Amino acid sequence: EAAVTQSPRNKVAVTGGKVTLSCNQTNNHNNMYWYRQDTxxxxxxxxxxxxxxxxxxxxxxxxxxxxxxxQENFSLILELATPSQTSVYFCASGDDWGGSWETLYFGSGTRLTVL
Amino acid sequence: GQQVQQSPASLVLQEGENAELQCSFSISTNQVQWFYQRPGGRLIGLSYIPGMKPTGKQTSSTVTKGRHSSLTISSSQTTDSGTYFCVLRAGANTGKLTFGHGTILRVHP
Structure with a gap:
């Protein structure tokens, strides 16, 4: 099973501060993605x-x-964090296989709160 | 950009019942995959190739044709509760993916 690890799991930041979210995958996938999930x-x-x-x-x-x-690391950087960037962030990795649809392997998510 | 619409938004089942989740999109493609997310958990891919049984859950199947895809969950269990996402890829040579808003499924014992 592909492994995608995100850090930190939770982060509280102040408005205007810099935030770096990290993602590491150990399966030599070419493609990596950052998503945010909001209700x-x-x-x-x-x-x-x-x-x-x-x-x-x-x-x-x-x-x-x-x-x-x-190949293993993909970071998301918020240079000047704003409250609107409060969200859960997911990293994913994947690769094409035989020209067909790739599947994605997701990390467990980082919950970011910007105060 | 391309649009992905899922229905219903939420669904409640009794254990053992079947359900069909729908997904429609603005372009005709077979580059569609379904994902499952347990509350607070990571997303897990349910299917690799349209029409084939997905890995990890042998009681569901998908059909994709034209601008429509459906996920059928057979003999539902309480452990099937969660959110199901339909995901569209713009083309074979792009990594850009578009997610639907998801269908929240609750299966009661």
């Missing part, structure tokens, strides 16, 4: 990556940066 919105894609050194904007990238320094 009434489901999961929304923030940033994703096709491999080390690459980052792509998702549907709601404003206010977030991403970094993929290696």
């Amino acid at each position: 009434g919105h489901g999961l929304r894609l923030i940033h994703y990556s096709y491999g080390a050194g690459s980052t792509e904007k998702g549907d709601i990238p404003d206010g977030y940066k991403a970094s993929r320094p290696s």
Whole structure:
């Protein structure tokens, strides 16, 4: 079973502060994703990556940066956190197989509260 | 962008009953997958290929055709309670995924 580990599990930050959410996967997947989950919105894609050194904007990238320094690690950075960024953040990794649909492996989530 | 609509928004079953969850989307594609999330838990993929039995839960199946996909849960159990998401990929060569808002399923004993 693919393993995706997120840290921290819970985070309280102050408005205007910098927050870094980390994600590590041990299955050599090329693709990694950051989502946020809010009531009434489901999961929304923030940033994703096709491999080390690459980052792509998702549907709601404003206010977030991403970094993929290696195959295993993908970080989400909030340079100036705002209360509207209070949410649960999920990281996922996946890979294409035989040209068919990939499946995603999700981490357990990080609950971020911005005061 | 592409839209993914799921119905119903919520559903209550008695253990042993069957249910069919619906998903419709704005483009015709077979790049669809269903995910399950227990309350407060991580999301788990239910199906790899449309029409095939998904891994991890052998009493459900999916059908995807055109702009529609459905997930059938057979002989429901209380452990099936949670939220089911329909997920669409824009194309075979993109990693960009769109989630529906989910169907909340509660199975009572």
